[in-house]
Amino acid sequence: MTKLKYLNNIFWSLVLLSCEKTGDASANLSTGKGGSLSKFTIIGNYVYAVSSHFLYTIDISNPSLPSKVNESPLNFDMETLYPYKNRLFIGSKTGLYIYSLEQPSAPKLIGEAKHGRSCDPVVANDSVSYSTLKGSTFCGPATSGLYVYDVRNLSAPVLTKLIPLNEPIGLGMADSALYVCNANEGLKVYDIKDAYFPIEKSTVAGPGFIDVIPYDNLLICWTATGINLYDITNQLTPVFIKNIAN
Amino acid sequence: MHCKSPLLLILLSTIHFSCWKYRGSAPNDGDGYSPPAPPVKVWGYKPVYGVESTAKTISFTSSPRQVVSGGNIYAFQNYIFQVETGYGIHVIDNSISSDAHRVGFINVNGCSQISIKGDKLYTNSYDDLVVIDFSDLSHIREFSRAKGVFTEYRYYSPIAQPPGPGFYECPDYGNFVVAWQMDSVTQQCYKSF
Numbered sequence: 179m180t181k182l183k184y185l186n187n188i189f190w191s192l193v194l195l196s197c198e199k200t201g202d203a204s205a206n207l208s209t210g211k212g213g214s215l216s217k218f219t220i221i222g223n224y225v226y227a228v229s230s231h232f233l234y235t236i237d238i239s240n241p242s243l244p245s246k247v248n249e250s251p252l253n254f255d256m257e258t259l260y261p262y263k264n265r266l267f268i269g270s271k272t273g274l275y276i277y278s279l280e281q282p283s284a285p286k287l288i289g290e291a292k293h294g295r296s297c298d299p300v301v302a303n304d305s306v307s308y309s310t311l312k313g314s315t316f317c318g319p320a321t322s323g324l325y326v327y328d329v330r331n332l333s334a335p336v337l338t339k340l341i342p343l344n345e346p347i348g349l350g351m352a353d354s355a356l357y358v359c360n361a362n363e364g365l366k367v368y369d370i371k372d373a374y375f376p377i378e379k380s381t382v383a384g385p386g387f388i389d390v391i392p393y394d395n396l397l398i399c400w401t402a403t404g405i406n407l408y409d410i411t412n413q414l415t416p417v418f419i420k421n422i423a424n
Numbered sequence: 425m426h427c428k429s430p431l432l433l434i435l436l437s438t439i440h441f442s443c444w445k446y447r448g449s450a451p452n453d454g455d456g457y458s459p460p461a462p463p464v465k466v467w468g469y470k471p472v473y474g475v476e477s478t479a480k481t482i483s484f485t486s487s488p489r490q491v492v493s494g495g496n497i498y499a500f501q502n503y504i505f506q507v508e509t510g511y512g513i514h515v516i517d518n519s520i521s522s523d524a525h526r527v528g529f530i531n532v533n534g535c536s537q538i539s540i541k542g543d544k545l546y547t548n549s550y551d552d553l554v555v556i557d558f559s560d561l562s563h564i565r566e567f568s569r570a571k572g573v574f575t576e577y578r579y580y581s582p583i584a585q586p587p588g589p590g591f592y593e594c595p596d597y598g599n600f601v602v603a604w605q606m607d608s609v610t611q612q613c614y615k616s617f
Contacts, residue, residue, distance in 0.1 A: 182522075195469060208499075208542060209499060209539070209540055209541050210499050210500030210501065210540045211498070211499050211500075212497070212498045212499075212538070213496055213497045213498070216496050216498075216537065216538075216539070217496075217536070217537050218537035218538060218539040218546065218547075218548075219446065219539055220539045220540070220541045220546065225539060225546050226554065227537065227548075227553075229574060229575075229576035229577055229580060230576060231576060232575065232576055232581060234573060234574055236553055236570060236573060238541070238544075238555070238571060240542075240548070241544050241555050241568060241569065242555075242567065242568045244546075244553055244555060244569075244570040244573075245570060246553075246570060246573040249575065254466065257601060267579065274573065320476060328433065339544060373467050388494075389496070389497060391497060391498075393499040393543065396499075396518075396521055398497060398499055398504055400494060400496075400497045400506065403492065405504060405506065405524075407518075407521050407524060410522075416560055419522055420519050420522055420523075420524055422516060422524055424490060424491035424492075424494065
């Protein structure tokens with residue numbers, strides 16, 4: 179397992195050596211990988227961060243002298259930030275926003291998909307993005323569930339599927355599987371070989387699933403009782419390894 | 425009244441849709457729910473302040489700490505990090521997943537976010553960006569800092585608000601809240617969840 183991870187790390191570091199600016203959220207040696215509920219991310223030489231109303235860009239090319247180079251006012255209630263290549267996917271309470279980082283020091287809005295008011299983390303790749311919306315008392319009236327968008331045309335994302343879920347929160351994507359934390363209803367595992375039409379395969383039972391990071395062959399879950407680790411050598415059937423209790 | 429500028433008032437009124445400052449009558453928050461009008465003195469959360477130099481000191485404790493308010497997670501090489509919202513970052517050694525265990529805690533007041541590049545960890549302490557060198561686990565230290573870059577985090581970081589619902593003493597954002605304690609409070613803000 180460890181050796182596999184090591185080999186995989188070498189593989190990714192080789193892949194990523196050739197594209198230093200790639201901020202792909204897949205596991206890599208240089209930047210690691212965050213959960214979907216994060217408001218911070220690093221792409222190339224920049225830290226991008228969101229607060230409710232601002233997107234901040236910090237130049238860290240010289241780590242001993244970080245400096246803010248941009249502060250963009252945004253639509254209200256920015257929630258999460260997800261990096262993919264030279265794009266930032268920002269989940270908010272009012273919709274999904276896609277920013278281009280062609281000019282890394284000045285992110286530019288290139289696409290958006292508005293939905294009803296709700297909470298909204300997001301994961302994405304070249305062609306598809308997955309968001310969970312939780313229409314609760316806190317977050318507004320939208321239908322709770324997993325929202326699948328075709329983002330091949332970035333300026334006009336198209337909703338291809340909505341899978342209702344009661345309490346969806348964080349989510350994570352591996353090659354052929356999507357993991358969606360559904361609080362006390364467990365961790366949902368979807369087959370995404372057909373990316374636009376996920377098929378539910380199984381549910382991992384457990385208390386309070388909040389967020390998840392697929393990290394090579396390891397699935398790292400933030401739950402209400404601690405960090406749970408699962409082996410996902412077979413991505414569609416997570417095998418429990420360990421609970422690191424709170 | 426601790427609000428120091430019109431800008432702050434605007435920020436507070438737009439951001440804290442769930443929190444309001446008591447002004448003699450309970451507002452209707454739109455959901456038909458009106459909190460009860462408070463008496464002059466109530467039992468509620470009171471902010472505990474630290475001086476800036478102390479509040480913002482980064483340190484490492486090489487023993488596990490219980491997770492009370494778990495936050496964002498981050499995987500990096502053989503480590504897993506988890507934010508303790510408002511207080512710092514838990515460090516887990518994941519070299520052998522079946523034996524993954526907590527090895528320490530990085531104390532960072534006002535912390536809510538984490539990202540990593542190389543052997544540097546980037547986090548926030550209140551509205552500062554803090555760069556932490558963790559190339560040597562036994563000598564985790566502050567490497568650099570960009571002060572006040574996250575304008576809005578100053579008022580909206582988790583530690584800037586009390587940990588639970590109810591009336592609380594409105595914090596003075598000119599100071600640095602390092603904790604909240606229950607006390608008899610007179611100046612009242614209200615948090616609905």
